[in-house]
Structure formats: C-alpha cells, structure tokens
Amino acid sequence: MKNQVILVSLDGMPAEVFKNAWEYHGSDIHVQELWTVYPSITVPAHVSILTGKTPEEHGIMENLVIEGPGYEKVSLYHPTKEEAMRIMPQDTIVHEFAAKGLKCGSINWPLGDGLPGENHSEDLTTHEEASGVRAAREKDKHAIELLKREMETGDKDFIAAHFEEYDGAAHIYGVDAVQTLDACAHMVAYIKELTETAKECGIEKMIFFSDHGMLDKEENFFPNVYVKEHGYEEEIARRQIYFLSDGSGCMQFYSRLSEEKNTAIVQCLRESGRIEKVLWLEGEAAGEEDKKLRRPRAILEMCAGGCSEDILDREEEKYHEMKGLHGYDPEHVREMNGFFLAYDPGNRLSLKGGKLKITDIPPMIKTLVMEGRTER
Template sequence: MKLRIPFLLLFISIIGFAQSITIDTAQIITPNRFNSQEGKSKPYVIMISTDGFRYDYAEKYNAQNLLKLSNSGIRAKAMIPGYPSITFPNHWSLITGLYPSHHGLVDNFFYDYKIGKGYAMNKKENAEDGSWYGGTPLWTLAEKQGIVSASLQWVGSASDAGGKRPTYYYPYHEKFKPEEKVNKVINWLKLPEDQRPHFIAMYFPEVDGAGHHFGPDSEETKNAVQIIDKAIGNLVKKVNDLGLKNVNFVFVSDHGMIKVDGGNPLEIPAVLFNKDRFDFYNSQTLVRVHVKNSDEVKSVFKELKANKTADNKVYLDKKLPKYLHFATRDDRYSRIGEILLIPKAPKVFLEKNQTTSVGKHGYDPKLVPEMKATFYAWGPEFKNNVVVDEFSNVNVYPLVAKILDLKLENEIDGKLKVLKQTLKK
C-alpha cells in the first residue's frame, strides 16, 4: 500500500485537515461539566500554537507583541520538535509529553499493519477517532481532575483520545480568522466561574501556510507573522481587561521551515515501486519503507544503500540515531517501517509528475536548524526576563500540568526538571 500525498497537502501541512464537505463551524459543548470547587481556584493556562512559526521568526519579522511579552517572561533560544518535524506528530507531542514513536502519530499519513488500516490527517473519520492517538492529552488530564478545558482546533481535540474530549471544542476548519478565535477565547473566559475553562488550547495555521506557499523568507510569511502577532497582542489585552487572576500564556510552534530545492529532486529508487514487495510512504523529507517479506529487509537495505547519493542517507530503522527516538526500539505501534530514506536538506524526494512546495519541514532539527520551533511563556506563574536553552517539546506537558497542579496519570517522555526553573515556585 503506497500512499500518495494529495497535491494541495504538499503546500500546507494542515490545510488538508479541512474537509471538502459542508463545513459546520458550530461549537461543540459536552454537557454537565463543571469546575470542582478546588478547580475554580486553579490558575488559567492559554496554550497557543502557531503552526510553522520558526524559532527566529519573531526577531526576523519584528513581532513586537511577542518579543515584548516573551522578554518580560520566559524565552527559549529554540524548542526542538520531535522527529519527523511535521505538524500532527508534534502537536500531539506537545499536548501529551510523548515522542511521536511513543504516542503513535508517526507521520501525517501512515498505515497500521496490526489493525490493517491507514491514517490520514485530512480524513475526518481518522482525525476524530481517538483510538489512533496514544497518551493522555492535557485537556483530558484536566477534565479528569475537575478542571474544565477548551480547544480551538488543536490536533486531536475533536477525538475521544485519552477518554475525554474538552468541554468546549471546535472541529477543524479554516473559516475563523485569527481575531475571531481571539474573541471565542474571551467568550469562554467570560463564562460563569463553574463553567469557565482553566485550560485552553488554540491553534493558528496562517504562518505555516505562507511558509509552504511562498517560503520562509517571503513577504507573505512576514505578513502572516505580523497578523498572528497582532492577534496575540489583542488576546492579551482583552484577557487583562477581564480582570481575571493568574492567567498564564504558553506560546509554542510545532516546527520551523526551510526553502527546498524542488527543481532538482531526488528520485524514489525504482525497486520500491514493486507493490508485491514493498509499501512506501513519501512525505518528501522522509521516505518510510515497509518490506513485506521480513527476510528481505537486509538485502534490500544493502541494495538501497549501494545506490544512495551524497544527497541522501539510507537507514535500517533500528539503526537510526538514538536522539531521534524514531527507531524500532521506540516504535510502540509498529507504524514506522523497516528502512528509512532521508534526504539531505534542502533536497526532497519526488515521484514522477509530483511537485513540492517552496517551503517544507520534516528534517532532523539537529542537522537542519531551520526546523527548530518557538517557545515563549509569560504570566504570574512564570519568572521574569529569563532565557532558557534549547529543549525538547515533550517537556511542555509536565510544565503546564505543574501550573494547573495536575497529577500525571501515565509515564511520559517529558521531565518537569527541564523547565521547572521557569516557574516562580
């Protein structure tokens, strides 16, 4: 089973999640959910993701609000996305504290051979089916411990992953403009105390879309950064006007962006087109190969490695570098594949008659710094004027859980000690 990514999805990593059917923009509310008496006194956390907001974009494009807010709070030199550095895996890592190989979303598109089904981020029946998603998302952790939560289109929040959806959520679509999303968050915070969410996750796709279409150095990407920066500034002002106590903001992104060499692509090795022997899954910055006859894995690997070029590497999955957490030893759901073909940035793998976008992501962030993401945080719980070193995005989860005083219910990859220094207490 070989997956061909639809043309439009090559331009915007998340756009494909919007359905071609009539879009219902209505909010979904889970009835009979209320903050516990203790929950009412907890801090608030608004966790904001701006897709594709590279670690240097705020300075590069003079995002004045974000620079001012982060300089008054916490600012990371960069945040390291999980591998592969793409949208769905990393949003789920941020919200569960697990590496992609541990929570099961190993790609935006993949196949699970144990259950005989494929996952595609642009299929509603997949995206809203919690059985695909491992781990306990923050909104579920909060709801189970008496804290009402809400999500504005964060990956997986329309599913029942972890056993409980947020009390308030919107299925994914792209009808809402940034300012509309800001107003919806404010409306949540205006609810009566027992109904008001103390954990809110929200998502902006605009910067990623511009980066894909026009590249990270384009005027369009600059404009998208400025639009989101304005929205964040307005959000903070409107929240402050509400007079609520202890509202904290965590601003993150899932990955960065680089301009790719689409005019001189790498070819998929011809042998892999034998459907009787192989399935391959090409995200252009990574080709994952499933060898149907396990006895052939080593011989095929040798053949592919013998024919590799200086612009790509071939790995047996079990030999992938440990720091990527994407090898056989990490693959809890057996969804990755046995052989990986990894292009050297800015090269991409293209099939015949296939095109690519101007900007892409998915590369190893250790080798390609343009893949690095953003982390800023500010509010009463955070120290002031602190810059922290680079860290893995799985460490955001225990930080937010600590602020909300949530007890972790399962083992995660993130460690509170990594970011505990950012908190006042």
C-alpha cells in the first residue's frame, strides 16, 4: 500500500445535490454534509481547509484582497507566484509537512503557488460567461490526468487537487439547469475514476469535499453605488470607504473613517432592506508594511438571493446574467454547505456523523499523512 494522501476539492457543489447524485449512481460510500466557513467563498474556504482557521482568523475573505498603503485590489483568480507566496498563510499543513521533509504537490489549488512543493497552477475561471464553464471542464480533464499520473508515480506524500466545472456551471446557468446537472455527473464520474485508480495503485487515503454550496440569485445590489447615491459620494471618490465583493452573497467593508461614521454608513446600507447581518471585525492582519493584507472593518451578509457587486457605476455591472451564487453564512443559508466523502477502506478516520466543519479537516489530513511515519 502506498502511504499517500490525496485531498480533492469539487468546487461549489451543495451537499444535497451531491448526495442525490451519488446515491443515484449506487455507491455505498458514506457522504456527509460539510459545514463551510463564512464567507462561503472559494479561496477563503480552500485556505481554511489547509490551516484549520476561519477566514476571520486567516484574513482572506474573498477571491479578491486589498493590500498596501494604497489599498490596492488584488485578484486571487490569477495571482502571480509572488502574490500567491505573499498572500497564502505560512502556517498551512502543507508548510508543516514540508518542514518535516515530506514531499507535497498541488493541482490547480487556489493560491497553490503559495504552497511549498511542486504545484501545477492554472488561473481560476471567472463566472461571467459560458465560455468559462467550457474552459473549466477542459482544465478539469487535464487536472484529472495529472492527478492520476501522480497517484501512479506515488512519489509525493500529500497532494491537493481542485476541480471547478460544477461551480462555473451553477454560476452561469443556475443550480437546477441541465448544464449544471451534467457538470455534477462529471464530478461524480471523476470520484469514481479516482477511487478506481486508488485501488489499482494501492492508495487508501483520499478525501473528497466541496468548499461551499450554491443558491439561485434573485437580485443584484451595488453597495458602492448605493452609498454614493445616499450621501457618501465624496467618501467613495476619495477612497475613504470601499465595499469589496465579487458577485457574492456578502461584502467586505473597508474604511479609513471613524467608528461613528462607519456605523452610520452601515446603517445606511441596512436601510436598503438588503442586509441580513453585519459582522464587525477587529485588528489588522500581519504582514509586510508595504504589502500588508488590509483587514475590512466589517462583513455584511446579503439577504438570501441577493448578489453584491463592488462596481462604482451601474453601467460597469458584470454579473447581470449570473444565475447562481454563494458567500452567505451557512447558519442562515444552509444551501451554502458542501459535502465530505472519505475513501478510507481502513476506517482510519472513524467518522461518527455530527456537525463536521471545514476547519475540522486539517487534523484528519495530518493523522492520515503522519500514520506510520517518523519525523525526518
């Protein structure tokens, strides 16, 4: 048996959608609901599953971040290697494994170039048009061949891989669309193909999961435009305040103003009737002063079905045609939760049900990776 651990992410698939598809295909492998993080967004969730920390703790709360004294926006869909190295936290389980002399690798993992080891990274696809779904499918096909090759070679102790066609399809077409159901079928087929490869290669330690679920969109909302139209045009123009959101169910509120003014601005947004919850944050994230990851003052959750976009003028709207989204707190919108599936013939994880969270997964992975090893 190869002492290799594989972590596979199937981006964006809701727990119930996957359970139904998996049962339909007749497998008796146990599937469990996986409680996601808040904000329930791809990059933050993928960092959480490698650190055991929530986005509030590790500091990455969107697929975009704000950095430096100029409050520059950095996209994590296609970061440079230098950006990935700077933004990825250095306390992941992959860093810990590398420090012990273990060999690690990743395939299309969000911010994967910021991890030690051999990483194959292609840009995350955005959810603006159907071409992104086709691109994601082709990328996934390439990724599964790369992963199977790694499994057959067996020279790495830990590999993390990411597949994203379902996420793209659900964004563009909606959760119940034929194209999205097809993407779900492809994801199920990938799991079956990978577990068969595992059996052939003598690999008995595989975890499959989805980082978040999906909900159909009901309306678009532009927080920067809204506050401009309600008395805060100067503050927006001078970049004293900014709402960051990439077409999701929540937004990050950045401000250089006083707490009194911040409270008034948030109350202005509350009066729109679109805000479900406000989570105020404390402190700044650590980092180099000239490229410091800026911490928002608050996270504002939209009411279910609301899609927040951080444009400054209405004509800049990108996501008018988008049908599905995520980002909400799973405690309010349970459709945000993903699934967990372990290919674990030896029953090493002893899963007993209960409320399983993304932040519970890193200790499981460490147990599997370190089984039978002595530290080098």
